[in-house]
Structure formats: structure tokens, C-alpha cells
Amino acid sequence: MKPSFILASSSPRRRELLASLGIPFSIRKPDIDETQRPDEAPTDYVQRLSAEKAAAVAERTVPPAVILAADTIVIDGGEILGKPVDGDEARMMLLRLRGRPHAVCTAITVYPLNAALLTRLTCTTVHMRPYTDAEIDAYIATGDPFDKAGSYAIQHPEFAPVARVEGSETNVIGLPLETLRKMLAEIGWNFDGE
Numbered sequence: 001m002k003p004s005f006i007l008a009s010s011s012p013r014r015r016e017l018l019a020s021l022g023i024p025f026s027i028r029k030p031d032i033d034e035t036q037r038p039d040e041a042p043t044d045y046v047q048r049l050s051a052e053k054a055a056a057v058a059e060r061t062v063p064p065a066v067i068l069a070a071d072t073i074v075i076d077g078g079e080i081l082g083k084p085v086d087g088d089e090a091r092m093m094l095l096r097l098r099g100r101p102h103a104v105c106t107a108i109t110v111y112p113l114n115a116a117l118l119t120r121l122t123c124t125t126v127h128m129r130p131y132t133d134a135e136i137d138a139y140i141a142t143g144d145p146f147d148k149a150g151s152y153a154i155q156h157p158e159f160a161p162v163a164r165v166e167g168s169e170t171n172v173i174g175l176p177l178e179t180l181r182k183m184l185a186e187i188g189w190n191f192d193g194e
Contacts, residue, residue, distance in 0.1 A: 003064035003112070008057040013153075014070060017175040030056040030069065042080050043105055043121055046073045050107035051119050063113035066189065070109070072174045074150030076102040081150045087140045090151040094139070094161070097150065099130040104150070104172045110183045118183055122176040124167030126154070131161055 005025040007018055018025060030053035036045050053069035061067065074081040076096060084090035104124050111117035139159040145151040152161045154172045168176040 006067045008053045008069035013174045028057045042075045046071045047107040050109040054109040054111040067111040072106040084151045090145040093151040094136045097128045101127045112187045122171045122179045124171045127163045129163040
């Protein structure tokens with residue numbers, strides 16, 4: 001019997017990306033404390049959160065199952081830019097990133113309940129275009145920045161804030177599919193029809 005596949009995330013973007021692989025899955029939202037620890041490096045933080053999300057869902061899951069968890073952060077100058085609390089914070093972040101490169105890092109954890117969990121980090125360099133103040137205001141008015149790390153979505157059709165990407169584009173959206181495919185191969189997951 002093939003184990004059930006559980007996405008430990010309520011992100012609609014992760015849901016769409018995982019669905020693109022043709023894997024049937026259910027969703028269980030993890031409930032963890034996402035506070036960064038003092039002196040915790042951004043990449044250590046994102047990997048810890050990903051693993052803790054998988055473990056939290058595993059506690060209430062009956063095997064056989066494979067749990068997929070992920071966490072994505074935007075890093076600029078060694079500092080994590082989270083989800084903005086309001087329009088002013090979104091504007092500040094978008095002004096800070098404008099016309100410059102920054103890093104987007106996603107940690108993925110794959111946890112087959114009959115084995116040890118695997119966590120991998122994927123980082124991508126994102127170069128933002130020199131959008132105008134008026135474009136920032138119009139984008140904030142859409143409400144789109146408020147559930148996005150760094151206050152933007154690469155895939156937003158009108159704002160289109162990104163000039164170019166060095167690395168995985170699906171990583172910037174929230175789930176690096178190239179990394180995920182390799183991890184699933186490591187645990188022996190067979191895609192239907194392959």
C-alpha cells in the first residue's frame with residue numbers, strides 16, 4: 001500500500017506546485033512557534049522551522065505516511081524580511097529591495113514516518129527591477145504583499161517585481177521542485193506513470 005502524502009502547509013502556492021507533480025495529497029497545517037532564536041542564523045532558522053513543522057504534523061498522523069513541510073525566507077544583508085504587518089512595512093521592504101539582488105531560501109523537510117526526516121536548503125538569488133513608487137503603491141493596494149515574505153510575489157502579473165532569477169524559480173514561489181524531486185527519489189517515492 002502506498003503511504004498517504006501530507007502537505008504540512010496551508011500555502012496556496014505550495015499546494016499548486018505540489019499538485020503540478022501529480023502527487024495526490026492532503027493538507028494539515030502545523031502549529032509551531034515560529035520565533036527566531038537569539039543569534040540564530042537565517043539559514044539555520046528556516047531549516048529548523050521546516051523540520052519542526054514536519055514533526056508537529058507527524059505527531060498526529062498514523063503511518064504509513066510521508067509528510068512534506070517547507071519554510072521560505074527572504075534574506076537581505078543578513079537580515080530576514082518576513083511578512084509585512086501593514087502597508088508601511090510592505091512599502092519599506094519593497095523600497096529596500098528595489099533594483100538590487102537578495103536571497104530567497106527555502107528549507108524542505110520530507111518525513112517518511114518509517115524513517116528519519118530529511119531537510120534540504122535551496123537558496124536563489126533574486127534581482128529586483130527598478131519599479132516606481134507609484135507601482136509600489138498600486139501593488140500594496142491589491143493586498144497581495146501581506147502574506148508574502150519580503151512583501152512580494154514573483155508571479156504577480158501586474159507588478160512583476162523581479163528582473164531575473166539565478167537558481168530555482170519555484171523556490172522563490174515557495175517550493176523548489178528540483179530539490180523536492182531529488183528528495184523523493186532518495187526515499188524511494190515512485191511517481192505514478194513513471
